[in-house]
Amino acid sequence: MSARTPLVVGNWKLNGNRELLGEMVPALQTLDATQVESVICPPFVFLAEDTDGVQKGAQSIASQDSGAFTGEVSGAMLREVGCHYVIVGHSERRALFGETDEVVAEKVKATLNAGLIPIVCVGETEQERESDETMAVITRQVKAVMDVLPSFSDSLVFAYEPVWAIGTGKTASCEQAEEVHRNIRQILISYNHELGNTTRILYGGSVKPENSKELFSSENIDGGLIGGASLKVDDFLQICNSALA
Numbered sequence: 001m002s003a004r005t006p007l008v009v010g011n012w013k014l015n016g017n018r019e020l021l022g023e024m025v026p027a028l029q030t031l032d033a034t035q036v037e038s039v040i041c042p043p044f045v046f047l048a049e050d051t052d053g054v055q056k057g058a059q060s061i062a063s064q065d066s067g068a069f070t071g072e073v074s075g076a077m078l079r080e081v082g083c084h085y086v087i088v089g090h091s092e093r094r095a096l097f098g099e100t101d102e103v104v105a106e107k108v109k110a111t112l113n114a115g116l117i118p119i120v121c122v123g124e125t126e127q128e129r130e131s132d133e134t135m136a137v138i139t140r141q142v143k144a145v146m147d148v149l150p151s152f153s154d155s156l157v158f159a160y161e162p163v164w165a166i167g168t169g170k171t172a173s174c175e176q177a178e179e180v181h182r183n184i185r186q187i188l189i190s191y192n193h194e195l196g197n198t199t200r201i202l203y204g205g206s207v208k209p210e211n212s213k214e215l216f217s218s219e220n221i222d223g224g225l226i227g228g229a230s231l232k233v234d235d236f237l238q239i240c241n242s243a244l245a
C-alpha cells in the first residue's frame with residue numbers, strides 16, 4: 001500500500017438529519033479503515049452524536065479560540081465532541097461567506113492548533129479556467145496557506161475542487177484533475193520534499209459511483225470530497241470502496 005491511505009470525505013453541506021447519520025454509520029463500519037479512511041461531515045449540530053468509531057469532520061471552524069463571536073464554533077469545541085477533520089476554504093464559504101485567502105489561512109492555523117486535520121479546498125471558477133488562470137489561482141490559494149504555517153504539518157490534506165464541477169454534474173476529466181493535482185504536489189514539495197510527497201490531495205466536484213474509480217486510480221488523486229453523493233448511503237459506500245487499490 002502506498003504511504004497515502006485513500007481518504008473519502010462526505011460533505012453534507014446544509015442537508016441530512018439524525019436518521020441519515022444512523023444509516024450511514026453502520027455502512028461505513030463495514031470498511032477496512034487501514035485500506036480506506038472515510039469521514040462524515042454533517043452540519044455542526046449532529047457532530048456531537050456518537051458515530052461508533054466512524055470519523056467525523058466539521059464543514060467550517062472559527063478562526064478565533066473563544067469570545068464574542070456569535071454563531072461560531074471553535075476548534076477546541078469540535079475536538080471535544082470527537083471531530084478529527086475540518087473542511088476549510090470550501091468554495092461555497094469563499095464565495096458566499098466572504099472567506100478570503102487570508103481568512104482561510106487563519107482557519108487552517110486554528111484547525112491545526114486544536115489538533116485537528118484541515119482539508120484545505122482550492123479550485124478555479126469556470127471563467128478562470130477559460131482564461132487560462134487555473135494554475136495561477138491554485139498556486140495563490142495553496143501558497144496563501146503554506147506561507148503562514150510555522151512548519152509543514154504532516155496533518156494537512158488538500159482538496160482540489162474546480163468550482164465549475166461542484167454540484168453541476170460536470171466532472172473534471174481524469175487528465176484535467178491529475179494535471180492540477182500534480183501541480184499542487186509540486187508546490188507542496190517545494191516547501192518540504194518528504195511531506196509534499198505524503199500529503200493527501202483529494203478531488204471533489206460531481207464525484208459519483210460511476211466516475212470515482214477512474215478518478216481515484218490517478219497517481220496523485222488520493223481520494224475524494226463528496227457532496228451530493230454523500231447523502232446516499234449506497235452511493236457513498238460504493239465511492240469509498242472504489243478508493244481501494
Ligand code: PGA
Nearest residue numbers: 166167205206226227228
Ligand atoms: P458535489 O460537491 O459532489 O455535490 O459536486 C462537492 C463539494 O462541494 O465538496
